[in-house]
Every structure is written in C-alpha cells, then in structure tokens.
Amino acid sequence: MGPVGPGSVMLVTGAAGGIGRAVAARMRADGATVVGSDLPGAGAEVELDVRDIAAVRSAIAGIVTEHGTLTAAVACAGIGVGGPAEEVADDAWSRSIDVNLVGALNTVRAAYEVMIPLGRGSLVAIASLAGLLPTPLLVPYATAKAGVVAFMTSLRPEAARHGIGVSVVCPGPVDTDFLRNGGAHGSLAGVDTHRYLTDAAGPAISAAAVADAVVKAIRRDRALVAPKRARLLHLLARVAPGPTERVVARAMAKELARS
DSSP states (O other): OOOSSTTOEEEEETTTSHHHHHHHHHHHHTTOEEEEEESTTSOOSEEOOTTOHHHHHHHHHHHHHHHSOOOEEEEOOOOOBOSOGGGSOHHHHHHIIIIIIIHHHHHHHHHHHHHHHHTOEEEEEEOOGGGTSOOTTOHHHHHHHHHHHHHHHHHHHHHHTTTEEEEEEOOSOBSSHHHHHOSTTOBOTTOOHHHHHHHHHOSOBOHHHHHHHHHHHHHHTOSEEOOTHHHHHHHHHHHOHHHHHHHHHHHHHHHHHHO
C-alpha cells in the first residue's frame, strides 16, 4: 500500500476547498509530493472538472509523466445540495450526483487504472456521515455520499488483489465554508446547514481532523473511517436505527420551524 511521506506522489481533488486544502497541506507536511486540482479559477495547481472522466485521466497521466508514479489519490471535490426534497430543482439534483458521486468515481477509477500495473497505491474518497445515516433536508447530498460509500467499500476487495488500498472517510459536520454555503455551485434552498447539522450531530470538527483521518485510513489501510463523534453516531445508528431516525426527525422539524 502507498504510505504517506517522502517519495509519495499524490493527487488531491477539490484542493482549493477547506477539506481538500487541509488534506494537501497535511500530506505535504509529511513529505509527500502533492498535486492539487480544482475548478478553473479556484487557484489549484491543476484546473480540473472531476465530472469529465477524460480530463481526469489526462490530469493523472500528466502527474505520472512529470513525477514517474502515482502513490495515492484523494477525492475531496464536492458540493452541498439540500432543502426539502420536493423543493430541490432538477439541475441541483443533477449537480449533486455529478460532482459528489460521479466526480469521486471518475477520480478513483482513473487513478485505479494507473495503479494496477504498479501493484500498489491508495485510493481515498471523502464521503460523509450523511452517507451512513438518514439525513433529511440534504437528500440529494446524502444520496450521492451513500453511493460513494457503496462504491469504495465494494471496490476494496477487488483492489486488494492488486495491492491497492481503498478507504472512505465519513466525517460529520466540518468547520469550513462548505458547511455554511454548500461550496461552489452548491444549493441549500433556505436551510441553515451549519445550524441544522451541528444541532443534529454535535459541534463541527476541523478540516485538519479530517486530514488526519485520511492519513490514518491510508497508513492503516482502513476500509471506513468516521472521525471523532461521527464514529459514535455511526455505531449508534447501526445498533439503534429507530431511535436514531427519531432524533434526526426531531432535528429536521426544528430546522424547518426556524427556517
């Protein structure tokens, strides 16, 4: 598996955003060579729309040409889309699936193709606690993130045959601009996601804590990492799904009343 440290060459998508920026900084602090990508004009080293599989493959080919290898790829690009499901516009639904799910698939698939002949590497996708628990008012986002969880956990046994680690990181609320405004091209339809999610899942953690979880996932070859409070909430949802759903429903009702 690809370690984090000197000699490592890593791609981080969504690198201009809070989590992506923190992941890239942590990897560089550990001595890795990091190539960050994001949308044109966002300020990353590589301009890339992860919805375009041909562009993702081209970007990864450029990394391999320049640096000789690809040790890890971390799919961080994402947008927040929410509001009562019946009020979410068609284009917002499509953007959520295209960026949050298809973008992660494209990044991981393109990197996987390069890593198979090498016989090593690490693939990480940032999903969300919303992909593990019922998350009303963020249905398009939760749907996409649940797909990311299913994709990564299903790919993992296949990738292990080639010496490649596959991990998915599922944080709860993270203290970034994304939590407040949904990120570039996000759409939150009047829901105060910071207030709602921190009421439901507890205080937001730092982007640096998510970066630590990514490093942990790679170094320990963990299938799924839910950092800090998200781990407890995930476990509680598995052993007590009924009470968990009721807690979530109360948080939803409270937010709708305030909105």
